[in-house]
Amino acid sequence: MSETVRADEELVELLEDFFAREVTPDLVAAAEQSGELPSALWARAEAVQIPWIGIAEEHGGVGGTFADVVALVHHAAYRATPLPLLEHHLAATLLARTGLGHVDGPLTVAGISGHDDVPVVDGAAISGRIPAVPWAADAAAVVLLTRDPHGADVVAVVRRDDLTLEPATDLAGTPVPTVVLTDASVEVGRLDGGAEVFLRYAEVLRCSALAGLLRRLYDLTSSYVSERHQFGKPVGSFQAVQIHTVTLAQAATMSMLSVDRAAGAVALGLGELEVAATSVVVGQNAVRAATAAHQAHGAIGMTREYPLQQLTRRVHAIRQLWGSLTEAEEAVGLAALAAPRLSELVARHPEEGLQSA
Amino acid sequence: MRLEATELTRTERDLQDEVRSWLDERLPEGSYPLGLGMAGAIDPEFSRDLGARGWLGMSLPVEHGGHGRTAVDRLVVVEALLARGAPVGYHWIGDRQSGPSIAANGTELQKKEILPGIVSGDLSFSIGMSEPDSGSDLASVRTRAERVEGGWVVNGSKIWTTGAFEATHILSLFRTSEDRHTGLTQFIVDRHAPGLTVSPIEFIDGTRDFCELSFVDMFISDDWRLGEVGSGWGQNTGELALERGGVDRWMSAMPLLERWAVRESATSGSRATAELGSIVARCWAFRGMSLAVARMVDDGQSPVTEAALIKEMSTRFEQECLEVMVRHLGRPLRTDADDPYERLLAKAVQVAPSWTIRGGTNEILRSVISKGLRTR
Structure with a gap:
């Protein structure tokens, strides 16, 4: 048997239709302008239970596989959806894995990033600052992945009323305030299986969002170069421009496949190498794709009137969201140095992760 | 364009183990001239030994001596060979493209006369x-x-x-x-x-x-x-089209990379580690693409655009790998160096431009890809 990772086809169709219908470039621009969550959009997503895909029914979700969640994040990103769907899913997953129970959304998540020290939780209260928490002003609660004083991985839930915020915005115009906790009351649960498995799960989803953006960059660019005429013909008929669409197709195809393979490994509870390799190639492809898309578009792509920038600014906002590309490269490099043969590491089956673990 | 994620089955992994163990015996380190991918040395005896194991003409029909196996099985064998820089030169073209083309287009006489010799490793095609x-x-x-x-x-x-x-x-x-x-x-x-x-x-x-x-x-x-x-035109262009997505398009430098990784493990700085990681991650990604394309072929599909898409970028990647290793060596390369790694790297730097030329130049491939993408 060869394992394949495939989202439910009907679900994929629903996701494509929903985001195509509801998330227009105008809506994305308006959300950025207002700096607030488009709550009507969130309500419509809730009405078709999109935020609860991949969360088991016993935890208040609607069930679904990891591949379904990968698809959800991909299709949301494809339209530059200004909702905390990734963050909400990770938060709800942490709640489910710690048995902290269902909390109504939208939720956001903190403590995933390797950039920052997050406050340690001791007892039922917590103090400290957490930078760049997406949509924290509009979320019902912040779900924080942290440690207790003994170093155990724990999850802490802080309700909206128990935190204060210092406003900040990321490159895509998404509000990412600093959360300030002053003796805030928290519910705490222990994360079974440890943070590492969860962080790999989260990383695949971040990469899936990038892959969704890259596929859209390809689609948008290939239709633009077939419509835009210069010198009496479509600019896409020039080989010099075709290089850019080819680069975009390569970036998107490689990224989506890598995400699916990494998701397959993570679904087995494994995927150390697969996820790190995916972070590397998707991160590298993202930059190349953004550059190629802009170059193929020319001046119009530089304007806020045209939607390309909504995508490329998101690429830059999330491409090193939780860690640097160089760190990801080093992680794969260390695995390679430890492996008896490079070629056999590259060719290994995800299950072989069991033996090296 | 979307490629379907796939990994090797249990049986395919068994084949992988079998080929690797056999190579450990048949090609001990130092017993053969290290090759750069498909440009491995010409060694008819090695080709016949491979043939005797059933690892040539794998996908050719059984009635003509072939083994009726899959494109994925062939990928598994070829990957193990190229990883060692094995002397594949004598049988490479016959096994990869002439055999399948004769099986598809040849007369009974041609199949009877030629295919068994490709399967046994006795015949060499150009x-x-x-x-x-x-x-x-x-x-x-x-x-x-x-x-x-x-x-x-x-x-x-x-x-x-x-x-x-x-x-x-x-x-x-x-x-x-x-x-x-x-x-x-x-x-x-x-x-x-x-x-x-x-x-x-x-x-x-x-x-x-x-x-x-x-x-x-x-x-x-x-x-x-x-x-x-x-x-002839259709047959000729069809011959190479599906093979462009093969592992040979990103594995030319693999024997060098293996040796470079060993050298770096002794002296590794963080920059070299990151560069190695970047290379290994891309190898992993390209391998996933090659495997997905092989599955499509076994599935009766014709992934011509996909294969061209892979070749255009993976051959550039092979060249980038060399540049990383050359920089870490940090001095002029010598073809008469005592160190076999340096000698092979010196050879690779000279021949590497051919990697983005042979089997369809990257410029031609971009046109193939663009045309293929437009008609989707």
């Missing part, structure tokens, strides 16, 4: 395509085959034909009428036929695998025409 005035514009070939009683008489020349000197056969494309595309026909030419002269052309690294072929009134029986008269 491809007679380019001419002095026809490179990427293959449809412009001018070497003519004129009809005579019982066959054809060929006049003209072919150039840049890899491996022709050592080959037993040359699968050649000749002009049989003036129609640009439908005037081309393929023939299975005996390398030692009277009227054919093969002269080596010295390659950039001083090797002599590149050849020029001169045809002067060479007679070839009509029995050795491959496919219908005028169908």
Whole structure:
């Protein structure tokens, strides 16, 4: 048997239709302008239970596989959806894995990033600052992945009323305030299986969002170069421009496949190498794709009137969201140095992760 | 474009183990000249040993000596061979493309006469395509085959034909009428036929695998025409199309990378570690793509655009790998160095430009990809 990772086809169709219908470039621009969550959009997503895909029914979700969640994040990103769907899913997953129970959304998540020290939780209260928490002003609660004083991985839930915020915005115009906790009351649960498995799960989803953006960059660019005429013909008929669409197709195809393979490994509870390799190639492809898309578009792509920038600014906002590309490269490099043969590491089956673990 | 994620099955992994163990025995380190991917050394004995194991002509039909196995099985074997820089030169072209093409387009006689020899590793093929005035514009070939009683008489020349000197056969494309595309026909030419002269052309690294072929009134029986008269163009372009997504398009530098990783593990700085990681991550991604394309082939699909898409970027990647290793060496490369790693790297730097040229230049591939993407 060869394992394949495939989202439910009907679900994929629903996701494509929903985001195509509801998330227009105008809506994305308006959300950025207002700096607030488009709550009507969130309500419509809730009405078709999109935020609860991949969360088991016993935890208040609607069930679904990891591949379904990968698809959800991909299709949301494809339209530059200004909702905390990734963050909400990770938060709800942490709640489910710690048995902290269902909390109504939208939720956001903190403590995933390797950039920052997050406050340690001791007892039922917590103090400290957490930078760049997406949509924290509009979320019902912040779900924080942290440690207790003994170093155990724990999850802490802080309700909206128990935190204060210092406003900040990321490159895509998404509000990412600093959360300030002053003796805030928290519910705490222990994360079974440890943070590492969860962080790999989260990383695949971040990469899936990038892959969704890259596929859209390809689609948008290939239709633009077939419509835009210069010198009496479509600019896409020039080989010099075709290089850019080819680069975009390569970036998107490689990224989506890598995400699916990494998701397959993570679904087995494994995927150390697969996820790190995916972070590397998707991160590298993202930059190349953004550059190629802009170059193929020319001046119009530089304007806020045209939607390309909504995508490329998101690429830059999330491409090193939780860690640097160089760190990801080093992680794969260390695995390679430890492996008896490079070629056999590259060719290994995800299950072989069991033996090296 | 979307490629379906796939990994090896249990049986395919068993084959992988089997090939690796056999190679441990058959090719101990230092016992053979390290090769760079498909340009591995010519070693008929090694090719026959592989054939005896059932690892040549794997996908060819059983009734002609083949093994009726899958494209994925072949990928597993080829990947293990290229990882070691094995001497694959003698059988490479016959195993990869001439055999499958003859199986698809050949007469019963041709299949009976040729395929068992490809499967056993006794026959070696070369491809007679380019001419002095026809490179990427293959449809412009001018070497003519004129009809005579019982066959054809060929006049003209072919150039840049890899491996022709050592080959037993040359699968050649000749002009049989003036129609640009439908005037081309393929023939299975005996390398030692009277009227054919093969002269080596010295390659950039001083090797002599590149050849020029001169045809002067060479007679070839009509029995050795491959496919219908005028169908050569389609057969010829179809031959390579699916193979462009193979592991050989990103593994040329693998024997070097293996050795570089070992060197770096002794002295590793964080920059080298990151560069190695970047290379390994991309190898992993390319391998996933090659495997997905092989599954598509086994599934009866024709992933021509996908294969071109992979080749265009993975061959550039191979060249980038060299640059990283060269920088870490940090001094002029010597082909007469004591260190075999440095000697191979020095060779690789010279031959690497061919990686983005052979089997369809990157410029041609971009056109193939663009056309393929537009018609989706």
